[in-house]
Amino acid sequence: MNETVHVGLGERAYDIHIGPGLLARAGALIAPILARPQVRVVTDENVAAIHLETLRSGLAEAGITMEALVLPAGESTKSWPHFTRTVEWLLEQKVERRDLVVAFGGGVIGDLTGFAAAVLRRGVGFVQIPTSLLAQVDSSVGGKTGINAPQGKNLIGAFHQPNLVLADIDVLGTLTPRDFLAGYGEVVKYGLLGDSNFFEWLEGQGPALASGDESARIAAVRRSCEMKAEIVARDETEQGDRALLNLGHTFCHALEAATGYGSRLLHGEGVAIGCALAFELSHRLGLCSQEDPSRVRQHLAEMGMKVDLSHIEGDIPDADGLLELMAQDKKVIDGQLRFILARGIGEAFVTSDVPRNVVRDLLQDELARR
Ligand SMILES: NC(=O)c1ccc[n+]([C@@H]2O[C@H](COP(=O)([O-])OP(=O)(O)OC[C@H]3O[C@@H](n4cnc5c(N)ncnc54)[C@H](O)[C@@H]3O)[C@@H](O)[C@H]2O)c1
Numbered sequence: 001m002n003e004t005v006h007v008g009l010g011e012r013a014y015d016i017h018i019g020p021g022l023l024a025r026a027g028a029l030i031a032p033i034l035a036r037p038q039v040r041v042v043t044d045e046n047v048a049a050i051h052l053e054t055l056r057s058g059l060a061e062a063g064i065t066m067e068a069l070v071l072p073a074g075e076s077t078k079s080w081p082h083f084t085r086t087v088e089w090l091l092e093q094k095v096e097r098r099d100l101v102v103a104f105g106g107g108v109i110g111d112l113t114g115f116a117a118a119v120l121r122r123g124v125g126f127v128q129i130p131t132s133l134l135a136q137v138d139s140s141v142g143g144k145t146g147i148n149a150p151q152g153k154n155l156i157g158a159f160h161q162p163n164l165v166l167a168d169i170d171v172l173g174t175l176t177p178r179d180f181l182a183g184y185g186e187v188v189k190y191g192l193l194g195d196s197n198f199f200e201w202l203e204g205q206g207p208a209l210a211s212g213d214e215s216a217r218i219a220a221v222r223r224s225c226e227m228k229a230e231i232v233a234r235d236e237t238e239q240g241d242r243a244l245l246n247l248g249h250t251f252c253h254a255l256e257a258a259t260g261y262g263s264r265l266l267h268g269e270g271v272a273i274g275c276a277l278a279f280e281l282s283h284r285l286g287l288c289s290q291e292d293p294s295r296v297r298q299h300l301a302e303m304g305m306k307v308d309l310s311h312i313e314g315d316i317p318d319a320d321g322l323l324e325l326m327a328q329d330k331k332v333i334d335g336q337l338r339f340i341l342a343r344g345i346g347e348a349f350v351t352s353d354v355p356r357n358v359v360r361d362l363l364q365d366e367l368a369r370r
Pocket residue numbers: 044045046047050073074075078105106107108109111131132133134135138139140141142143144145154171172173174175176179182183186266267268
């Protein structure tokens with residue numbers, strides 16, 4: 001029942017194992033790449049409470065000992081204070097250059113721990129054991145690591161590939177429905193950016209995925225990882241095509257900054273809203289038919305997801321305020337925003353040819369519906 005996706009990056013290549021029961025086998029899977037039988041694990045309080053002892057015994061089966069740092073859960077942990085605490089803890093633990101650090105949690109823990117590993121003693125290896133759907137389909141793969149800055153999302157970080165990824169499908173069973181659906185936003189993104197058959201499959205299988213169907217979950221994680229691995233192998237540091245994985249994110253990151261990186265808007269929720277906006281923008285620019293944004297919105301709505309700016313509670317900035325936040329996007333070149341747009345479902349492309357007034361009008365219209 002286990003699947004393996006290979007990320008073909010030459011000397012930085014690694015495998016993603018996907019399937020049930022992987023925590024119990026973690027020791028056996030990690031042992032071949034360990035220099036000595038000990039690891040340091042960074043996790044959050046939710047994951048630790050439910051799954052840390054299973055990981056500890058899975059490692060112990062192969063004679064590997066572990067110490068853990070348990071951080072608070074949530075996006076605000078992806079910040080300087082927790083980053084400093086993590087790096088100092090790893091140094092206190094005398095983690096050596098040939099040791100491996102384990103990121104055991106969702107995307108927040110993966111991004112923070114990966115960045116700590118990137119700078120610790122100028123770079124130590126790390127293993128991703130992603131426990132949220134979002135982390136299994138996206139953040140644990142591809143080596144983007146980092147933290148948020150007051151100026152914007154993920155503005156401080158490094159490309160640092162993991163040495164191994166273990167995506168245990170069983171742990172998805174303890175996610176809250178809200179966190180599961182947030183991760184689903186990134187799954188839908190893959191279909192929208194490059195695989196219309198996958199999107200069509202999700203239209204049929206999305207409800208089964210959400211209600212816990214194991215084979216549907218494995219298939220969705222595998223297809224997402226295959227697509228991400230293929231793009232990352234082509235363009236590891238986002239000089240070109242990797243930006244496709246940013247579909248919906250220019251809007252999403254501005255909305256996350258506007259809502260204070262808290263529980264008002266989760267990253268995956270912002271991605272879903274951002275994808276709907278990107279398709280609407282594509283339609284307004286005459287790139288795709290009206291049916292495409294409608295179909296995107298309909299599937300997200302049927303899954304019970306946030307689709308519109310009106311689904312975000314509380315105040316958000318006006319159109320100019322959101323455009324100002326977008327100006328910090330890492331895809332900006334010579335002060336010019338770049339967007340991921342689509343000629344249809346599964347046909348995304350990267351462009352800077354987007355008049356500011358069209359984006360402004362779109363945001364104004366969407367804000368007026370709040
Ligand atoms: N590096 C990348 O390529 C990349 C890609 C996508 C997203 N991200 C980042 O990932 C972050 C979002 O990740 P996320 O949605 O996993 O958020 P998260 O890490 O905050 O996890 C969501 C919530 O689920 C809980 N949780 C995780 N696994 C659980 C489990 N098995 N059982 C019960 N609870 C569990 C966490 O404690 C948390 O409360 C954002 O910061 C985003 O920017 C990075």
